Each structure stands twice: as structure tokens, then as C-alpha cells.
Amino acid sequence: MIQSPIITAFGLKKTYRGASKPAVDDLSFDVRQKEIFGLLGPNGTGKSTTLMMLCGLIKMDAGSMEVLGLDVRQKGAEVRRRIGVAPQEIALFPTMTAYENLVYFSRMYGLPGTAIRETVLEYLKVFGLADKSSQRVATFSGGMKRRLNLVAALLHRPQLLILDEPTSGVDVQSRRMILDYMRRLQAEGVTILYSSHLLDEAEKVCSRFVILDEGRRIAAGALAEILEANGGSDNLEQMFLHLTGRGVRD
Amino acid sequence: MKILATIWKESILLVRDLGGMSLIFLMPLALVIVMALIQDNSFEIMQESRLEVLFVDEDADALGQRIAQALQASPNIHLIKSLKGRPLTAKTAERLVRAGDYKAALIIPEKASITLRKKVEETAGGLFAHYGFGSVTSSVKASPPIDLQILFDPAIKPNYRQALTGAVEKMTTSVQATWLMDDIQRRLGEATGRGGKTIDFSEMIHVRQNDASSDDAGGMALNAVQHNVPAWSMFAMFFILFPLAGNFIKEREEGSMLRLRLISGSQSPVIAGKFLFYLGVCLLQLVLMIGVGLYVMPLFGLSKLALGANHVGIVLTGLAVAMAATGYGLLIAVYFITPQQALSFGAISVVILAAIGGVWVPVFAMPPIMQKLSPFSPLNWGLSAFNHLFLRSASTAAILPDLAKLLFFSCATLAASLLIHRSRIVL
Numbered sequence: 001m002i003q004s005p006i007i008t009a010f011g012l013k014k015t016y017r018g019a020s021k022p023a024v025d026d027l028s029f030d031v032r033q034k035e036i037f038g039l040l041g042p043n044g045t046g047k048s049t050t051l052m053m054l055c056g057l058i059k060m061d062a063g064s065m066e067v068l069g070l071d072v073r074q075k076g077a078e079v080r081r082r083i084g085v086a087p088q089e090i091a092l093f094p095t096m097t098a099y100e101n102l103v104y105f106s107r108m109y110g111l112p113g114t115a116i117r118e119t120v121l122e123y124l125k126v127f128g129l130a131d132k133s134s135q136r137v138a139t140f141s142g143g144m145k146r147r148l149n150l151v152a153a154l155l156h157r158p159q160l161l162i163l164d165e166p167t168s169g170v171d172v173q174s175r176r177m178i179l180d181y182m183r184r185l186q187a188e189g190v191t192i193l194y195s196s197h198l199l200d201e202a203e204k205v206c207s208r209f210v211i212l213d214e215g216r217r218i219a220a221g222a223l224a225e226i227l228e229a230n231g232g233s234d235n236l237e238q239m240f241l242h243l244t245g246r247g248v249r250d
Numbered sequence: 251m252k253i254l255a256t257i258w259k260e261s262i263l264l265v266r267d268l269g270g271m272s273l274i275f276l277m278p279l280a281l282v283i284v285m286a287l288i289q290d291n292s293f294e295i296m297q298e299s300r301l302e303v304l305f306v307d308e309d310a311d312a313l314g315q316r317i318a319q320a321l322q323a324s325p326n327i328h329l330i331k332s333l334k335g336r337p338l339t340a341k342t343a344e345r346l347v348r349a350g351d352y353k354a355a356l357i358i359p360e361k362a363s364i365t366l367r368k369k370v371e372e373t374a375g376g377l378f379a380h381y382g383f384g385s386v387t388s389s390v391k392a393s394p395p396i397d398l399q400i401l402f403d404p405a406i407k408p409n410y411r412q413a414l415t416g417a418v419e420k421m422t423t424s425v426q427a428t429w430l431m432d433d434i435q436r437r438l439g440e441a442t443g444r445g446g447k448t449i450d451f452s453e454m455i456h457v458r459q460n461d462a463s464s465d466d467a468g469g470m471a472l473n474a475v476q477h478n479v480p481a482w483s484m485f486a487m488f489f490i491l492f493p494l495a496g497n498f499i500k501e502r503e504e505g506s507m508l509r510l511r512l513i514s515g516s517q518s519p520v521i522a523g524k525f526l527f528y529l530g531v532c533l534l535q536l537v538l539m540i541g542v543g544l545y546v547m548p549l550f551g552l553s554k555l556a557l558g559a560n561h562v563g564i565v566l567t568g569l570a571v572a573m574a575a576t577g578y579g580l581l582i583a584v585y586f587i588t589p590q591q592a593l594s595f596g597a598i599s600v601v602i603l604a605a606i607g608g609v610w611v612p613v614f615a616m617p618p619i620m621q622k623l624s625p626f627s628p629l630n631w632g633l634s635a636f637n638h639l640f641l642r643s644a645s646t647a648a649i650l651p652d653l654a655k656l657l658f659f660s661c662a663t664l665a666a667s668l669l670i671h672r673s674r675i676v677l
Contacts, residue, residue: 055512081514089505091512093259095266100259105509107255108516136266152509 006160006191007031007054011063014049022215023049027063029210029220031193036186038206039195040236046215047195048088051164054193055080068160084158088165088195090145091152094138098129098148101137102155109156123151128177143174150178154185161185161192167201179205199236211236213244252516256523257530263497264531270493274535278486279542282478286552290474301410304343304355305329311363313396313425317356320421326413340399347401354414355401362396366429369393374433383441398422472612472641475553479543480636481609484571484629486539487532488600491579494528495592498583521584521668525576532572558643567639567649570656571632577663578628584671603627631655 012027024046031037039047052058054067056076065072067079092101102120111119124130127147137145150166163182167175182192182205196202202209203223211219211226219226219239226239233239264270303321307314321327330352332338343355372393400418402411431449439445501507510516543555557564579596586592604610606620607629613621624630635652638644 057511077514080512085509085512087505087508087512089508091505091509093263093501093506094504096259096262100262104255104259105513108252108510108513108519110252110515113251 004033005030006033006068007037007193008066009050009054009063010065012050012053012060012065013062014046014053014058014060022046022061024053024060024212025215027210027212027215027217029217031191032208033191034186034189035207036182036192036194036205038202038209039193039212040197040199040202040209041212042197045197045212047197047212048164049215050212051085051162051193051195054162055083055085082158083160083162084153084156085162086150086153086164086166088168090137090149092137092145092148095136097134097136098124098140099133101148102152105152106155111156119155123154126181127151141171143170146170147174147178150181159190161190162195163192164195165197166194167196167198175201199240203236209236211240213240218243252519253523253526256520257527260497260524260527264493264527267493267497270496273492274486274490274531275538278482278489278535279538279546281486282482282539282542283547283550285482286474286478286547287550289478290552293472293474293477301326301354301414302328302330302352303414304338304346304352305331306338306340306343306355306357307331308340308360309358309362311361313363313366313422314358316425317358317418317421320424321356321417324417327417344401347403350403350405353403353406353410356414356418357399357401359397359399362398365393365396366426369396370426370429370433374430374437377434378437383437472637473553475543475547475555476637476640477612479539479547479555480640481604481629481633483536483539484575484607484632484636485600485604485609486535487571487575488578488603488629489597490528490532490535490575491582491596491600492593494524494576494579495583495586495596496589498524498580499586499589499592503589517672518668521580521664521671525580525664528576528579529569529572532575533568536568536572556640558639558641560639560643560646563635563639563644563646563649566646566653567632567635567656570635570653570660571628573660574628574632574656574663577660577667580667581663581670584667584674604629606630608633628656628659631659 008030010028012024013022014024015022027046027050029037029039039050041047049058053060054065054072056072056079060073068082070079072079093104096104099120102123103116106116106120107113121130121133124133127150129144129148129151132140132144137148140148146166146169150163153161153163166178166182170178179201182194186192194202194206206223208222209220209226210217219230221229223236226236227233230239231242233242305318305321307318318329318331321329330338333342333346338355340357343352343357346352347355398418400415435447435449498507501510510520540555540557544557548554582592582596582599586595604627606623607613607627608616608624609629613624613630613633616624631652635649635656638649638652642648
């Protein structure tokens with residue numbers, strides 16, 4: 001059954017001040033309910049800009065975007081209230097412990113005080129951080145930080161989860177844990193917009209994709225559709241190289 | 251809830267930032283003690299105004315003695331009658347003053363008392379003859395005036411020159427009047443056969459000196475402790491911008507600020523929480539600095555800080571200064587992009603505001619042009635209010651203009667901080 005779109009982006013365009021070309025140019029895509037949707041492409045291709053436009057933190061120059069039925073340009077604050085975002089940066093306080101970080105963000109999300117401790121401890125346990133809860137984040141490994149960064153986006157149990165490079169710089173075990181949890185969330189009814197430059201990883205978790213290169217959409221759809229429409233490549237990486245060439249990008 | 255959460259978070263960040271903690275607590279305490287010790291002597295010189303005067307009494311009679319007694323009674327004048335056990339001569343005194351070793355010398359000429367008595371007699375006799383009692387024995391104009399000489403070092407402060415001249419003139423006038431009255435009485439007694447009557451000139455006019463403080467406790471002169479404790483407390487409070495701006499920009503660079511931007515409705519509580527937390531830190535700084543003035547400075551031989559009688563006024567002033575300092579720190583934090591920009595500008599601007607405001611050197615000791623600039627510094631408003639309270643025990647109404655300026659500054663910087671911060675949520 002085809003689910004109704006939870007994100008609808010049409011003709012998005014953004015050029016940063018002083019830049020010679022747009023970071024995002026005429027980008028359209030839609031994300032359906034309860035799917036894991038891949039926003040893919042090499043570094044610097046406009047994925048993070050697209051996600052920030054989706055959150056209402058960067059103004060789009062042209063185009064339109066609706067998230068959860070709300071116009072992002074007019075209802076950006078309401079959109080941010082209902083979504084969870086794990087940014088590419090480790091958006092945590094390094095001198096605070098894992099527990100303190102999550103308690104603080106829970107309070108900022110406005111969670112009731114009685115539920116905070118229980119929720120935080122539950123997530124720390126699920127992500128294998130319970131025994132490190134009283135350690136400062138600065139002492140964590142890259143994988144532990146990345147897991148905690150994801151937890152901080154889940155505390156208020158959002159309908160839509162936006163993950164920007166969620167497995168960047170992590171060990172194999174942490175990657176497996178994060179990808180498994182994404183599938184679990186999907187099963188629980190959460191929609192996930194997953195942004196990554198790791199095309200092989202995306203193939204394993206995403207049901208549909210939009211692939212960007214230099215800010216423009218070069219392919220979109222389900223894996224089989226994309227591969228077939230682009231010369232019968234074996235995988236996304238092969239297809240991407242076929243479409244864009246093997247030259248190194250800026 | 252969100253504001254309290256931010257206050258809790260800020261307290262954790264500050265407690266774990268040992269450098270920041272020492273910068274806002276330990277350094278100011280050390281600074282205020284060192285500055286008070288350094289400036290103690292300068293303030294004493296400025297306040298006491300004690301002048302050493304070489305006194306050459308070639309008269310060695312009543313006039314010289316009366317003048318010496320009167321000058322010795324003055325707390326601001328120290329008479330030196332001999333050096334190395336030898337009485338001073340006019341020549342020695344002149345040489346020492348010319349050399350700049352002493353600022354002034356007073357020379358009572360030989361036979362000054364005899365000459366004055368003679369002139370008194372001539373004056374009284376002339377007066378009596380004029381009214382038909384007795385005959386004129388000699389002309390008043392025949393005796394030249396007594397030539398009392400005060401030698402001044404050309405570099406002497408004008409107020410010292412004026413004070414010494416005034417004191418000598420006052421005493422010679424008094425001696426003249428007394429001796430003249432005595433002579434007139436003597437003559438009247440001889441003419442009427444009645445005995446003399448003592449006249450006490452001091453009972454005619456009283457000149458009272460009171461400090462214009464607002465309560466019975468009276469006021470006090472500015473000294474190193476009274477100046478440095480409030481001055482450096484405010485300096486330390488304005489230096490709150492270091493941990494405030496430092497943490498704020500670090501949060502922006504490390505990404506935690508991005509997460510807060512992504513949490514809807516968190517921006518105003520974040521700013522308000524930071525403001526309230528650092529406001530509390532500023533007040534704690536003030537309490538500690540006052541504590542140092544009360545209990546630590548006396549241990550170093552300095553005077554104890556006097557707080558005056560208006561404790562409510564002190565709390566209000568402390569609150570107003572803390573609000574102004576925190577507002578300024580927040581503005582620096584949100585406006586600048588990098589820590590280098592924020593901390594360099596912040597530090598230099600606070601040092602300039604402190605210098606203009608009278609923290610380094612009291613405003614009255616500044617050149618006129620700087621005194622005109624001084625009222626533009628928020629540190630001057632705070633210092634002015636504290637001086638009113640500590641030195642003059644002023645009422646709260648008297649410090650309201652200063653408090654109003656501080657509150658306006660605080661509101662303006664806080665509003666600007668909020669506007670700038672909110673404008674950067676959506677790029």
C-alpha cells in the first residue's frame with residue numbers, strides 16, 4: 001500500500017551569499033509515511049542544506065516544502081516541535097555527562113519531569129550507554145558520541161526523524177546498532193529521512209532515495225527503479241559513478 | 251522549567267571550567283587586594299594633605315609663640331622648628347625650600363612682638379586722642395608694618411599655599427585684635443578707675459564642620475579600600491563576559507547550539523537562563539569582594555570597608571550592576587562569531603569602560619576631558635551609586651538616577667541580544 005507523503009519538497013533552491021552556484025537547485029522529492037527515505041550524494045552536494053531548509057533553519061530562495069502537512073516557511077517552529085533531528089555535528093555538551101546531556105535536552109523539549117529520568121535511562125540502555133551514563137561526553141569514542149547524538153533526537157518521540165550522516169566516523173558495531181534501531185523505529189511507525197554519502201549503507205536500510213550531485217537531483221525512486229533507469233547498474237555506487245564520472249569532487 | 255534547566259546546565263559548565271572559575275572569582279579577589287595595597291599610600295597623601303612647614307622664630311616672643319601654637323593645633327600642618335637638633339635660621343629655611351626639600355617656610359622676624367605691641371599702643375593711643383582722651387604721643391604711620399614672611403616652593407599645590415597663608419593671616423589678625431582690645435581696656439580702666447574685663451572672641455562666631463551625609467553615622471573620606479572594592483567588583487562583574495561569551499560561542503561551534511535551535515521554543519529560555527545564571531554569578535562575585543573588604547583587607551593593614559547604612563541600596567545597586575554586566579556579556583556573546591573576536595573586543599572594551607568610569611583612577615583625579623567622558627560608562631554609574639552609599643550613606647532616592655541608567659543599559663543590551671540571537675536562528 002502506498003503511504004501518503006509526510007514531506008513534499010518542490011523546486012527547492014538555495015544559493016548562499018557570495019557563492020557562485022546554488023547549493024541546492026530545483027530539488028523535488030517526497031517522503032512517505034513510515035518509510036526510511038535516503039537523501040544521498042557525495043559530501044558538499046547540498047544534503048545538509050536541504051535538511052536545514054526542511055527544519056526551517058535556512059530560508060529557501062525558491063520552491064516550497066510541506067512537512068507533516070505544515071508549510072515550513074510559515075510554520076517552521078511548529079515543524080521543529082514535531083520532528084527529531086540528529087545533526088551531522090555531535091550536538092552535545094562535551095563537559096557534561098551523557099545522562100546530564102539527555103536530561104537537559106529532555107527538559108528543553110518540555111518533557112514532564114517525572115518521565116525524564118525513566119526515558120533517559122531507557123534510551124541509554126537501548127544504545128549500550130547505560131554503564132557510561134555518568135561519564136563526560138568528551139571522553140566518549142566517536143561511535144558512542146554518535147549514538148548519544150541520535151538518542152538526543154529521539155527523547156520527545158517524534159513522528160519524523162531526520163538523520164544527517166548518522167553513521168559518520170563510527171565503528172562497525174555502532175553502525176549496526178544505529179541501522180538496526182532505524183529499522184525498529186520504522187516498524188514502530190516513525191518516518192525517517194536519512195542523509196548519507198555512504199551509498200552501500202543506504203541500499204540496506206532505505207526503501208526509496210533521491211540522489212544529489214552538485215545540488216541537483218540526478219536520480220530518484222526505489223532501488224530497482226533507479227538501477228534499471230540508469231543502465232542496469234549493480235548498485236548505487238556504480239550507478240552514481242556512471243552518471244557523474246570518476247573525477248574527484250570539490 | 252526550560253529556564254531552570256538552562257541555569258542548571260550553565261552551573262555544570264561553569265563549575266567544570268576551572269579556568270573560567272578562577273578568572274571570575276580568584277583573580278578579582280587577588281586584584282582588589284593588590285590594587286588597594288598599591289594605592290593605599292597615594293590615597294593617604296591625597297586625603298591627608300599634611301604639609302611640613304619650616305618655622306623660623308627670630309622673634310622668640312609672644313607673637314611667634316601664638317602663631318606656632320595655632321599652627322601646631324592644625325592637623326594638616328606639621329611645624330619643624332629645628333633640624334638635627336639645631337634651631338632653624340632664615341637662611342637655612344630659604345635654602346631648603348629653594349632646593350625643594352620642603353614646600354614652605356614661615357619666618358617671624360626679630361622683635362616682631364615688640365613692634366606689634368608698639369603699633370597697638372600707637373593705634374589705641376591715637377584712637378583715644380581722637381575722641382579727646384589724652385594726647386597723641388607718636389604717629390601711627392611712623393612704625394613700618396611687621397614683615398612676616400612665608401616662603402613657598404614654586405611647585406607647591408595652590409590649595410596648600412592658600413591654606414597656610416590663610417592660617418597665618420587668621421592668627422595674626424586674632425593676636426592684633428586681642429592685643430588691641432587689651433590695650434583699649436587698659437586705657438579705659440585707667441580713665442574710669444574700673445578693672446579690666448576679659449573678652450572671649452571665640453564665643454562670638456562658631457564655624458561648624460559637618461559632613462553632608464544623610465544619617466547620623468556621618469560620611470567618610472575616600473580611601474584605597476572604599477575606592478577599590480566597589481570599583482574592582484564591578485570590573486570583575488563585567489569580566490563575566492569571558493565565561494559567558496566563551497561558553498556561548500563554544501556551544502555554537504561545537505554544535506550543541508544547533509540542537510537547541512532545532513528545539514522549538516527554546517531560544518528565549520536559553521537566553522533568559524544564561525542571563526539569570528550569570529546574574530547570580532555576578533552577585534556572588536560582589537558578595538565575595540565585599541567580604542574581602544570587610545574581613546581580609548584589614549589583615550593586610552588596610553582599613554575595613556565601610557558599607558554605610560543603606561543596605562537595601564547596596565543590594566539594588568549590586569543587582570543593577572550585575573544586570574548591566576550580564577546584558578553586556580550576552581550582547582558580546584551573540585554578536586561575535588569567533589571566540590577570538592568576542593574575547594578580544596570584550597576585554598578591551600571593559601578595560602576602556604573601566605578606565606573611563608573611574609575604576610583605575612577616581613574620576614575627580616582625572617583630567618577635565620576624561621571627567622566629561624566618564625558619565626558615559628556604565629561602570630561610572632555603578633561606582634557613583636556605591637560611593638554615594640558607602641561614603642555618604644545616601645538614601646535610595648539619591649542613587650535612583652544611577653540605577654535607572656544601569657537598568658536601561660541592561661534592558662537595551664538584553665533586548666539587542668535576543669533580537670540578534672533570534673535573527674540567527676533562521677539563516
